[in-house]
Amino acid sequence: MKKVITGNHTVSFGVKSARVExxxxxxxxxxxxxxxxxxxxxxxxxxxxRFIKVESEHSAMAACIGASATGARAFTATSSQGLALMHEMLHWATGARVPVVMANINRSLGPPWNIWSEQTDSLSQRDTGWLQFYCENNQEILDTIIQAFKICEKVSLPGMVVLDAFYHSHTAEPVDIPDQKLVDRFLPPYNPEYKLDINDPHTFGGLTGPEYYYELRYKIQKAMVESVDIIKSVGKEYGNMTGRNYGLIEEYKTTGAKQLLVASGAMAETAKDAIDILRKKNKKVGLLRVRAFRPFPKEDLKKAMSKAEVVGVIDRNISLGNEGIFFQEIKSALYNEKRRPAIYGFIAGLGGRDVLEDEIVRIAEDISKRSFKKEITWVGAKI
Amino acid sequence: MKEIIFYGRGGQGAVIASRLLAAAAFKEGKSVQSFPFFGVERRGAPVTAYTRLSDTKIRKRVPIKTPDYVIVLDPTLLENIDVTKGLKKEGHIIINTKVPQSNFPFSKRFKVFTFDAAAIASKHKLGSKSAPIANTSLLGAFSKFTGEIGIDSLTESIAEGVAVKTEENVKAAKEAYEKAR
Amino acid sequence: MKKPVSGKKSIKQIKFKKAGDMPPVAISLASMLYNKTGKWRSIRPVIDLNKCTSCMLCWKFCPDVAIKNIDGKPYIDLDYCKGCAICIEECPVKAVRVEEEKK
Structure with missing residues (x-):
């Protein structure tokens, strides 16, 4: 069934399709x-x-963890300061190995108060052990919510589906909602091996000394690594069902590309328009869209960048005191490669500043010049 | 691609109108996008909403800068907002007002349609007497003036997308379509 | 994967050799069935049941739930009593006395 709905309502319909409890x-x-x-x-x-009204985001996540530990499929949604307040519980969800799924609508952190799009909120939760998916349009948001439950339940880890404030959340566009029978076949009810059960009582997450904690952390990392293949196989299975395939990254017009741009979220769609403009001018430019940030798609990115000469990474986020977060991660992934491209970082669109296609065109043109050496560029900033 | 900007005040249904138009065009097989000005909304404060209609997939995710059509739900906004800003040369302006188009100085540069959508809304008891909600009536007039959307898909979209006084809204849009010229 | 045995059936501590044998989450690793916190005690409360009026305030206040109510009389479960002496403080008829824990 196709509906013209906002990104926010798309999330709700995805949750409904997944039969969240x-x-x-x-x-x-x-x-x-x-x-x-x-x-x-x-x-x-x-x-x-059950819809549980709570007094804070911290409690919302605590309630989801408790529900998920009993074997219920649990969901929450938040944004910005709300996600920051959840921080402690995000670690808890991972350690408890509960596959809670959350939608985070990317919004900048205050002060000053700003309700517009920026990825720094979710990327600040990088090390909490949550899977993170960055969506480019409403259709992908719906598809990713449904897939996230399947992926997370397979690896017993929580997952975050990330969309952009306003560019997605308040923008209505056509979304195809798959038939409920198909979704039910794709996503059977959640039935974990270990769960809170009054007929077989156990303590969960009690005091665990150095003799076991270390191994439990190793197991989380192992599950994260395994999730790479699971994301691919689930994305393919979903594709067989709906015709829409998903992986950890998406390559757009990268064939023969000497220059590559890297972007994520809503901005990546605008970047595709920019790539089309550049390709019409016979520029050999392609786009890599990073969909999964955790697990980080190292191998896919290495392969996709193996023939590129220069890469420009556009970040709608910043690790203050260093640089754009995708930029850092991509550089570190390529460090041990024998042949690696020059990589430049671009900060853009913080606090919901529009990133226009001609700005993206200019980025591609800039990095194609041999004289370009600026490691970090603030795109469109009045500085 | 056709780009439309709606200017109204909080509570007049500009955002809803932009969605109804998008949903109607989607019924006609178009690729569509509808969104409000990204901000904090309050009743009475100026509100801007945008609709894009295209034959190909829309990937642009920024507010409309150079509209093809401008729809003004509240003529009092004309005092403070330059509704011609960025409007394409061949662009049209549709204003909900009793005043004839020649009263607007920009009617020399742009094609202006004026239409008393408020009267039709009042007749169908949409909104209150002092503040009728004319969004669906104005959409009916837009359909007639521009031909960008068929009245049948528009009324279908209203019937599905408006939960309150659904029938009255459908009737208002139809009446506006018939009366507009 | 080795599933931890139910606490009711066994009081043997669960031991794992490798990460692969462990469940993904710490389950009953620190079960109170074998973690007898009574070993922490340096003083021992003793209830004089002749003085006791069965008001059960000691049972209510014991933070470790180490006082059992058996037919309306309090009994201290020394496996879990940490010797905090709250029962001595709370008893209105001074029926609980303190004894040095014999090592």
Missing amino acids: VIAAYPITPQTEVVEKLSEMVADGELKA
Whole structure:
């Protein structure tokens, strides 16, 4: 069924399709409509789930962890400061190995108050052990929510589906919602091997000394590494069902490309228009869109960049005191490669500044010049 | 690609109108996109909403800078907002007002349609007497003036997308379509 | 994967040789069934049941749930009593006395 819906409502419909059983959330702009719609669905009986009203995002995540530990499929959504407040519980969810799925609507952190798009909120949660998927349009948001439950439940790790404030959250566009019967076949009910059970009581996550903690961490890392292939196989299975295939990265017009741009999220769609303009001018430029940030698609990126001469990474985020976060990660992934391209970083669109296609065209033209040596460029900043 | 900007005030249904138009064009097989000005909205404050209609997939994710059409839901906004900003040379402006188009100085540079959508909205008891909600009526007029959207897909979209006074809204759009010229 | 045995059936501590044998999450690794915290005690409370009026305040206040209510009388489970002496403090008729823990 095709509907013209906003990114926020797309998340709600994805959650409904996945037959989530427990939702605990606290409202924050621009995420509010996600939970508004879900609470409506629960109240109308369209979605058989418990909706738990909580007093903070920290509690929302705590409730989701508890629900998931009993074997219920649990979901929450948040943004910016709300995600920051959840931070402690994000680590907890990973350690407890509960496959909670969350939608985070990328929004910058205050002060000054700013409700617009920026990836620094979710990327600040890089080391919490959550899988992270950055979506480029509403269709991908819906598809990724459904896939995230399957992937996360297979590896017993929580996952974050990330969309852009306003560029997705408040933008209505056509979304194809797959038939419920198909989704049910794709995503069977969650039934974990280990769960809280009053008939077989155990303590979960109790005090564990150095003799075992170390191995438990190793197991999380192992699950993360294994999730790479699982994301691919689940993406393919979903593709067989809907015709829409997904991997960890997407290559756009990279054939024969000497220069590559790297982008993620909503900006990547605008970048595709920029690539089309450049290709019409016979420039050998392609785009790599990073969809999965955790696990980081090292091998895919190495392969995709093996023939490139120069790469420009566009970050709608910054690790203050260093540089763009995707930029750092990509450089580190390529460090041990014998042949590696020159890589330059571009900070763009912080706090919801529009990143226009001609700005992206200029980035590609800049890095193609041999004289270009600037490691970090602030695109369109009044400096 | 056709780009449309809606100017209204919070509560007048500009955002809803932009979505209804997108959903209607989607029914006609178009690729569509609809979004409000990215900001904080309040009742009474100026609101801007955008709709893109295209025969090919829309990937642009930035506000509309050079519209083909501008739809003004509230003529009092004309005092503070330059609705001709970025408007393409051959662009049209549609204003919800009783005042004839020759009263607007920009009618010399652009094609301007004026239409008393508020009267039709009032007749169908949409909104209050002092503040009728004319978004669906104005969409009906837009359909007639521009031909960018068929009245049948528009009324279908209204019937599906408007939860309150659905029938009245459909009737208002149809009446506006018939009366507009 | 080795599934931890139910606490009810066994009090043997679960041991793992390798990460591969372990469940993904720490389950019952520090079960109170074998982690007898009574070993931490340096003083021991003793209840004089002749003085005891069965008000059960000691049972209510014991932070370790180490006092059992058996037919309306309190009994201290020395496997878990850490010797905090809260029961001595709370007893309104001074029926609980303190003894040095014999090592």
